[in-house]
Amino acid sequence: MTRRRALLTAAVAAPLVAPARAAQAAGPRRRPPGSELKEILREIDPRRIEATVRRLAAFGTRHTLSAQDDPVRGIGAARDWIHRQLTGHAAASGGRMTVELQSFVQPVSPRVPTPTTITNVIATLRGSVTPERIYVVTGHYDSRATDVLDFTSDAPGADDDASGVAVVLELARVLARRAPEATLVLAAVAGEEQGLYGSDHLAQAYRDAGADIQGMFSNDIVGTGDAHDGSRPAPHTVRLFVEGVPTAETVAEASTRRSVGGENDGPSRQLGRFVGEVAANPQTGMDVRVVWRRDRYLRGSDHVSFLLRGYPAARFTEPRENFAHEHQDVKVVDGVQYGDLVEFCDFGYIARVARVNAATLWSLANAPGTPKGVVIDTTQLTNRTTLRWTLGSEPDLAGYEVLWRETTAADWTDVVAVGKVDTATVDISKDNVQFGVRAVDTSGHRSPAAAPRPSA
Template sequence: MKITKRLLIAVVLITSGLSSFAQTTIQRDPEIEKMVKEVNADSLKSYILKMVSYGTRNTLSTQSDPNRGIGAARNWVLQKFNEFAKKSNGRFSAFIDTTTLQPVAGSRVERTVVLGNVVGILKGTDTADKRIFVISGHLDNMRTNVRDSIGDAPGANDDASGCAAVIECARIMTQKGFPATIIFVTVSGEEQGLLGAKFMATKAKSQGWNIEAVLNNDIMGSNNTSETNIIDNTRIRVFSEGLPAYETEKAARNIRQLGLENDGKARQLARYVKEVGERYVDNLEVVMIYRNDRFLRGGDHTSFVEQGYAAVRFTEMNENYYHQHQNVRVENGIQYGDLPEFMDFEYLRKNTAMNLSNLANLAKAPAMPEDVKIETRRLTNYSLLTWAAPKTGKVKGYYILMRETTSAVWQKKIFTTDISYQLPYSKDNYFFAVQSVNESGNESLPVVPTPGR
C-alpha cells in the first residue's frame, strides 16, 4: 500500500487528537490509591456489629462486664489496635488514656466515672518531623435519655460508623510508614458534652503537640433521611468554622481587613479534604458546609478548634432522626433506633476511603512552606508571592493556588520550583496560597500569605 503525504498527515492529526483525549487529568499517588482499594465494606460491617453487640456504650455504663458496656467496647478497640501493632514493625502502639470525671449537679455526669479514650499512635519515620494528624470517632452512644446507662442502645451509626472508619484506617495504614505521625482515636463522653475530645485537646495543647489537622467522623454511614425520605450515598458533608473563635480581637481585626473570614485553618482543611477525597474516591462528592457544625449542635472537633487546631467534622449528607438518640421501638408504623440494618456499608466504605486518602496525603507530604508573604510595598495589578522552604520533607516544588473571592474552592494550581512567583493577577480580585509538594505529588496544607514588604 502506497502511503501518500496527505494520508500520513491525516494519521498524525488523528493520533494527536486521540492522545489529547487520553490525557490524565487526575494524578493519583499509586501507594495511596492501593491503600484506598484496601478499604473493605465487610470489615467495616464486622466492626459495627461487634460494637453493637455490647448492648450499650453509654459513658456511664458498666466498665467491669467483659461483654457489655463502654468498658468492654473500649477494651475491644484496644485489642484491635494491638493486633495491628504486631505487623507495624514497632511503629504503632496503643493504650487507653483515662481521666476521672467528678459528678456535677444538673450535668450529664451524675456520678464519678472513669472516662477513657482509646488512642493508637503511628509514629512518623522522620524523627525531625513533629507534625501530627488525627482521625477520630466517638465510641460512646445514648438512648433517648442520655443518662440511661442500663437499657440497650445499638449506636450503629452514631457513632460506631465513625469508630469503624478509624479502626479500618488504622488496619491499613499501620502497615505503612509515613514521615509524620498519625493518631487514631475513639473518644468517650461525646454525648455527655464532648468530654473525651476536650480531655485530649486540652492535653495536646498543654504538651505542645504539633497537630496540623483533625478529621472527626460522626454519623457518616447511612444514606437516607427521616421525614423527607431522601436517599443519597454519593455526597458527604464536611463542616468547618470560618472566623476562628479563639482569635484575639487584634487578630480578628486583621482577618477582616484582609478579607480572610473564609480562610481560617479549618476552612483551608475543608478545601483540602474535598480536593484530595474526590481525587481518590469515585462517585463521592465532599460538600463543604460553612458552619463549624450542624445548626446549634456540636461535635468532638470543636474541642480541638477551641484550642487553635485545624479540625473538621464529616457527617452523612442527610441525617435520619428516627435512628438517632432513640430507644429501639416501633411507633405509628415507624421503626426507631440506631440499628445496623439502616446502615449503607458501601457508602461507609467510600467515606472511610476519603478519610484515608487525606490522612495519607497529609502524612506523606512535606511540611508547609515557611514565611509566605505577598508584596504590598507598591500598588500594582501584579501579585508577588515569596516564601521559604519547609522545615521537613523533600520538596519537588510548590503549588501557587488561586481562587476568585467568591469561589468556595481553589480554582487554579500553578507549579514552580522557585521560592517566589509573580502572578499577573490583582490581589484585589483573588485569594492566593502556597503548598509544598514532593515527587509523588503529595501536597501540604496551603498557607495563605501575609502582607510583606
C-alpha cells in the same frame, strides 16, 4: 534569580495578566491517587466494617456512665474490645504503631452527675520522615438513649457512632503495615455525648505538648446515605463541615480578617479544599459535599475540641440524618421503629467514607507540610504582590506554588510554580484576588494551601 528569592518576570507572568480567562479554563483541580493509595483504598473491607459495627452495638449500651468493669455490657467492655483490636493491628506495623489507653477523671457537670473515668483508645502510627507533623482522625465510641443521663437502657449506637469507630479501626488495620511520612493518630474517643470530654482532653494534651497537628477529622454519624424516610438517597455523598471564621481567633486576628476579607480562608477551609481535591474520585466512589459551617444547627462533634485549640479540623457526616435513629430509645411507635439500630446502616457506604478518610490522610501525610509563616507584603503601595514564607525542611521538598482566585470564587483557579524559594512576587494586585501558597515535593505531592496574613 537566587535560590531564596524569585521574581516572576513579564515572560513568566504573561498568562497571569488576565486571571479571569485562566479561571474559566482551570476550575477546581482533582488529584488522582497514586498506586500505593489505590492499593490502600482497595483493601478497605465493608465486611470488616460490618463486623465492627455489629460488635459495638452488641454491648447493649456504651453510655459514658455505664459499667466499666462488666466484661459483656457497657462502655468498659467496648473500651477493652477496641483496645484489643487496635493492639492486634499494631502488631503488623513493625513497631511503628503504638496503642495507649488515655484515661482521666471527668468532674461533675450537668451531664456527668458523679466523677467519672473517661478513656480514649489511641493508635499512633509514627511518621517515617517528619514524625513531628501530625494528622488525627476520631470516632466516638460512647452512645446514648433519649435521656442523656440514662445509662441502663439499650443504646446500640450503630450509626452514632459505631460507624465512625469502624472507620477508625479499618484505617488502623490497613495503614499499620505502611510507613507514612508524617504521623497519623487514629483514636476512638469517649464522653462525646456528655460534652465532647474525651476529645477535649485529647486536644488539650496535644496543645500542652506543643504538638504540630496540621489536620484533624471527626467521623460522626457516617452510617448511611439513605435516610430511610422516603427522601432521596445519596449513597455516594458525604458531608464535610468546615468552619470559616476560626473558632480560636484572637481579637487582633479578627480585626485583620475583617480588613482583608479572610472569612473563607482560614486553615480549616483550606483543609476542606484539600479533601475535595484528593478524596472525591472514582477510587473512593464518593463526592465530598463541603458545607461552610462549623457543624449542623444545635449540634457539635469532636472536631470542635481541636478548633478550640487553634488546630484546623473538620467533621465528616452522612448526607441526610434520620433523627428517629439518633438519640432515641429503642421502641416502635405507631409502626415506626425508633433507635440507632444496626439494620439502618449501609456498610458499603461506611467503607466509602473510610476510603475518603484514607485518601485524605495518606495524601496529607506524604505531601510536605502546610507552609508556615506566610505573609503578604503590605509595606508599600504597588500593583505587584510579594509573598514570603518559611522554607520547609522536608528532604524531598521540591518547591512551592502560588495560587490565587477571585475573591468571590469558592476554590483556587490559578497556580504558578515559583521554585524552592521563600519569597515570590507576581504581577497581580493583592487588592483584587485572594492568594495562597502550597508546598510540592519531588513526587508531585502537594500540601494544603496557606493563606497569607498582612506583613507588620
